[in-house]
Amino acid sequence: GQQLNQSPQSMFIQEGEDVSMNCTSSSIFNTWLWYKQDPGEGPVLLIALYKAGELTSNGRLTAQFGITRKDSFLNISASIPSDVGIYFCAGQPGAGSYQLTFGKGTKLSVIP
Amino acid sequence: AAGVIQSPRHLIKEKRETATLKCYPIPRHDTVYWYQQGPGQDPQFLISFYEKMQSDKGSIPDRFSAQQFSDYHSELNMSSLELGDSALYFCASSLRTVDQETQYFGPGTRLLVL
Numbered sequence: 001g002q003q004l005n006q007s008p009q010s011m012f013i014q015e016g017e018d019v020s021m022n023c024t025s026s027s028i029f030n031t032w033l034w035y036k037q038d039p040g041e042g043p044v045l046l047i048a049l050y051k052a053g054e055l056t057s058n059g060r061l062t063a064q065f066g067i068t069r070k071d072s073f074l075n076i077s078a079s080i081p082s083d084v085g086i087y088f089c090a091g092q093p094g095a096g097s098y099q100l101t102f103g104k105g106t107k108l109s110v111i112p
Numbered sequence: 113a114a115g116v117i118q119s120p121r122h123l124i125k126e127k128r129e130t131a132t133l134k135c136y137p138i139p140r141h142d143t144v145y146w147y148q149q150g151p152g153q154d155p156q157f158l159i160s161f162y163e164k165m166q167s168d169k170g171s172i173p174d175r176f177s178a179q180q181f182s183d184y185h186s187e188l189n190m191s192s193l194e195l196g197d198s199a200l201y202f203c204a205s206s207l208r209t210v211d212q213e214t215q216y217f218g219p220g221t222r223l224l225v226l
Contacts, residue, residue, distance in 0.1 A: 030211065042116075042202050042217035043155065050212045088154060098206075098213055099145065099168045102154035 006089055006103025013079055014111050021106040022073040023089035029101075030094025032065050032072040037086045037105075046087075047074070079110050114139055116205050116218030124224045125193050133188040133221045137205030143167065144186040145204040145215055146178060155202055161186055162208050193225045 006023045013019055023032070031050055035043035047058050049065035049072060056063055062075045072089055086107050090100040117136040125131050137144050143162045147155035157170035161180035172178075175193075180186045190197060200222050204215040 031213070033214065035217070040200070040220070040222065042219045045214065045216060048212075048214045092213070092215075094211065097168060098143070098208070099157040099160060099170055100147075100155070100204075100215060101157070104154050 004089060004091055004101055004103040006106055008106060009104065010107040010109070012109045012111065015079060015081060017079055019076040019079055019083070019108060020073060021087060021089075022071060023091070023103045024071040025091055025101075026070070027091075027093070028069040029091035030069070031092040032063070033090045033092070033100065034061075034063050034072070034074045035088045035090060037088060043088060076108075079108075081110050081112055084108055084110050116203055116216055118201075118203050118218040118221050120221060121219065122222050122224075124226065126226055127193055127195060129193050129225075131190045131193060131223060133190070133201055133203075133223075135186045135188070135203030135205075135218060137184050137186070137203075138216055141205040141207050141216075142184060143206045143208045143213075144180055144184070145206070146172075146186070146188050147202045147204065147217075149200040149202060149220075151199075158188070190223075195225050198223055198225045 034046045037043045047063040054065040060077045086105045088105045089103040119134045145160040146158040149155040158172040160167040164180045178188045200220045202220045204217045206215045
C-alpha cells in the first residue's frame with residue numbers, strides 16, 4: 001500500500017524558533033492535509049492543500065504541496081508552548097479513492 | 113461551528129464481548145470515515161460510507177462491521193473483541209467533492225479490551 005515518510009520523528013526547540021517538517025511519498029496524491037493531535041484527542045485540521053505547487057498559510061503555519069505531487073512540507077514560525085503536540089501529514093489519492101494515508105507523525109516539544 | 117460527535121468517549125470491554133461505536137457527522141456532511149489508532153501509531157483507515165453506501169474498505173477485520181443510516185450517522189460494530197482491538201477509534205466526516213474534499217475528525221472513542 002501507499003506509505004508516507006514523515007520527518008523528523010521528533011523535535012525539541014526553543015520557544016520563538018521556526019520549525020520545519022516534511023512528508024514524501026512514492027505515490028502521487030491529489031490532496032495533502034496537515035493535522036495536529038494532542039494526546040487522547042482527535043486530529044485537528046491545520047492546512048489543506050489541493051493543487052500541486054500550492055503554498056498556503058494559516059497564521060504562523062505555512063504549508064506547500066510539492067510540484068511532483070509526492071511531497072509536502074509544513075513550517076511553523078515563532079513557535080510557542082501551545083504548539084506542542086504531534087503533527088501528521090496525510091495524503092488523499094483522489095480519482096475515486098478518498099481514504100487518508102498518514103505519515104508516522106512529528107512530535108514537537110517546545111522549551112519555554 | 114458544529115463538529116463531529118462520537119460516543120461513547122471511553123469504553124471498557126472484556127475479551128469476546130461486542131462493542132458499538134457511534135459517530136454523528138458535521139451537519140450536511142454526507143461521508144463518514146472510520147480510523148483506528150494504536151498507541152504511538154498513526155491512524156489507519158478502516159472503512160468509509162458515502163450517502164449510506166460503503167465507499168472504501170481498508171484494513172477492517174471481518175469481526176467488525178459498519179453502516180451509515182438515513183440521518184447520516186454511522187455505527188461501527190465490533191464483535192469477538194480481542195486484546196489487540198484496544199485503540200483509539202476516530203470517525204471523520206466530509207462533504208464529498210471531486211477535488212477538494214477535506215476530512216474533519218471527531219474526538220475519538222478510546223476502547224480498552226481486558
